[in-house]
Amino acid sequence: MHITEGVAPVHLALAGAAIAAGGVAAGLRVMKDEQIPRAALMSSVIFISSLVIRLPFGPSSVHPILNGLTGIILGWVSMPVFLVSLFLQALLFQFGGVTTLGINTVTMGLPAVVCFYLFNGPLRRSRSWRRSFLTGAAAGTVASLLSFVLWSIALMLCGKQLMVIAALALGPHIAITIIEGLFTGFVVAFLSRVYPAVFSTPSLMKRGRAD
Amino acid sequence: MSCTTFYAGETVIHRLDPRPRIIMTAAFALLMALTDHSGVLACGIAAGLILALIARLPAGPLLKRMIRLNIFMALLFLFIPATFGGRPDFTIFSIPFSHEGIVWSAVITMKANAIVLVFAALLGTVELFSLGHAFHHLKVPTKLIHLFLFTLRYLDLFHHEYLTLLRAMRARGFRPRLKIHTYRTLGYLAAMLLVRSLERSERVMAAMKCRGFRGRFYPIRHFHYHRSDAVFSLVSILLIAVFLSVIYADIWRLW
Numbered sequence: 001m002h003i004t005e006g007v008a009p010v011h012l013a014l015a016g017a018a019i020a021a022g023g024v025a026a027g028l029r030v031m032k033d034e035q036i037p038r039a040a041l042m043s044s045v046i047f048i049s050s051l052v053i054r055l056p057f058g059p060s061s062v063h064p065i066l067n068g069l070t071g072i073i074l075g076w077v078s079m080p081v082f083l084v085s086l087f088l089q090a091l092l093f094q095f096g097g098v099t100t101l102g103i104n105t106v107t108m109g110l111p112a113v114v115c116f117y118l119f120n121g122p123l124r125r126s127r128s129w130r131r132s133f134l135t136g137a138a139a140g141t142v143a144s145l146l147s148f149v150l151w152s153i154a155l156m157l158c159g160k161q162l163m164v165i166a167a168l169a170l171g172p173h174i175a176i177t178i179i180e181g182l183f184t185g186f187v188v189a190f191l192s193r194v195y196p197a198v199f200s201t202p203s204l205m206k207r208g209r210a211d
Numbered sequence: 212m213s214c215t216t217f218y219a220g221e222t223v224i225h226r227l228d229p230r231p232r233i234i235m236t237a238a239f240a241l242l243m244a245l246t247d248h249s250g251v252l253a254c255g256i257a258a259g260l261i262l263a264l265i266a267r268l269p270a271g272p273l274l275k276r277m278i279r280l281n282i283f284m285a286l287l288f289l290f291i292p293a294t295f296g297g298r299p300d301f302t303i304f305s306i307p308f309s310h311e312g313i314v315w316s317a318v319i320t321m322k323a324n325a326i327v328l329v330f331a332a333l334l335g336t337v338e339l340f341s342l343g344h345a346f347h348h349l350k351v352p353t354k355l356i357h358l359f360l361f362t363l364r365y366l367d368l369f370h371h372e373y374l375t376l377l378r379a380m381r382a383r384g385f386r387p388r389l390k391i392h393t394y395r396t397l398g399y400l401a402a403m404l405l406v407r408s409l410e411r412s413e414r415v416m417a418a419m420k421c422r423g424f425r426g427r428f429y430p431i432r433h434f435h436y437h438r439s440d441a442v443f444s445l446v447s448i449l450l451i452a453v454f455l456s457v458i459y460a461d462i463w464r465l466w
Contacts, residue, residue: 004280004283005280005326005327006243006320006321006325007323008244010241028354028355031354033354033424033425033426037416038409038413038416040361040362040365043361044361044364044368044408045401047366048404049401055394061387064401066401080354080355080358084358084362085362088359091335091339094327098240098326099241159315161315162291164290164291165286183397186397186402187401187402190398190399191402191405194406195409
């Protein structure tokens with residue numbers, strides 16, 4: 001779900017960049033110096049996973065977005081994480097673009113932050129595999145749907161005529177959302193059994209765990 | 212990783228200081244986003260092509276990028292003119308294709324191609340770690356640069372870990388199919404990668420603490436602003452000024 005290069009008029013590009021800058025600043029503020037490697041290595045894994053993992057769907061396959069998962073674990077730090085990974089995607093693969101970097105950071109990052117507030121607490125209290133799976137699945141679904149809503153709004157602000165594109169994407173996106181929910185559910189259920197400490201701090205890990 | 216980077220090369224553009232390249236790319240992208248003046252957009256594409264030629268970008272990867280971009284643009288041409296409304300230019304199967312819709316799609320396509328070409332030629336040719344340093348010299352927050360450089364550093368490594376895990380799964384007879392089992396297995400694979408990354412990050416942090424890390428970024432690459440950089444900046448600024456005055460005077464429109 002990217003807004004392609006060139007589509008956004010300049011005022012919208014700047015507005016997106018301003019909102020993204022606010023979110024990124026909040027994320028950087030939360031992130032302590034000793035948490036940088038943790039956030040960065042996770043950001044690497046999420047970048048790789050969303051690029052190489054193909055979830056079979058009928059004759060074709062879809063890539064996971066994983067912003068729900070990122071949000072649950074990283075909270076506000078997801079904003080800078082998505083800024084970095086979207087910039088890299090534009091630079092290396094020409095997905096998205098430079099002028100739409102701000103808008104795309106917002107459409108990917110904000111749902112992640114919302115998921116943090118909605119699902120991090122319940123997940124920390126969850127004691128069963130089933131419950132963790134359901135919470136994770138809910139996070140994946142909500143993040144994916146919210147991203148789609150924000151993306152459609154951004155597209156319509158770029159030009160009312162682009163509503164056609166948003167309408168066309170609706171069908172496939174519902175399928176993507178279902179798959180994303182299932183996938184995030186399994187990832188979260190595994191993590192809550194094997195490495196529950198991942199979810200147990202507000203932004204990232206507590207200070208001093210590394211030493 | 213099969214990413215297409217253009218920084219291997221020894222042309223004039225590769226040797227330029229990255230800092231003015233970042234600034235000029237940003238200014239150019241903003242200008243292209245600002246205008247729908249067809250003449251300026253055409254010149255923008257020409258500028259991008261010339262830069263790509265000077266930088267000797269490999270034709271194959273560049274073409275792949277442009278195709279990836281223009282698939283979306285083809286979608287625009289397919290759907291926008293038919294639904295835009297306004298004066299129809301022609302009709303196919305009694306669907307009117309409006310003139311305004313075609314012009315609008317063409318303008319977006321030109322903008323996108325111009326920006327992508329310049330972006331690939333000027334920024335794609337900066338080696339990625341130098342790019343991090345250049346951002347530091349341009350006063351981007353230190354934490355963001357750390358995040359960028361660390362992410363970059365571990366991309367390849369986690370890609371290899373992913374391949375290792377996948378190979379182990381295949382050796383045990385894993386085949387992706389449209390089954391819940393496949394989603395579960397792939398989900399566990401991603402989760403395992405995360406666990407490994409978290410454990411590794413603790414070792415990395417410990418190693419950094421041993422070496423006295425206190426959150427500062429120590430740039431080891433310094434850039435020098437040579438005469439060629441001054442020429443490049445001057446030419447770019449002049450070009451942008453010409454574009455702006457053409458837009459302001461509203462002359463030389465192609466349509």
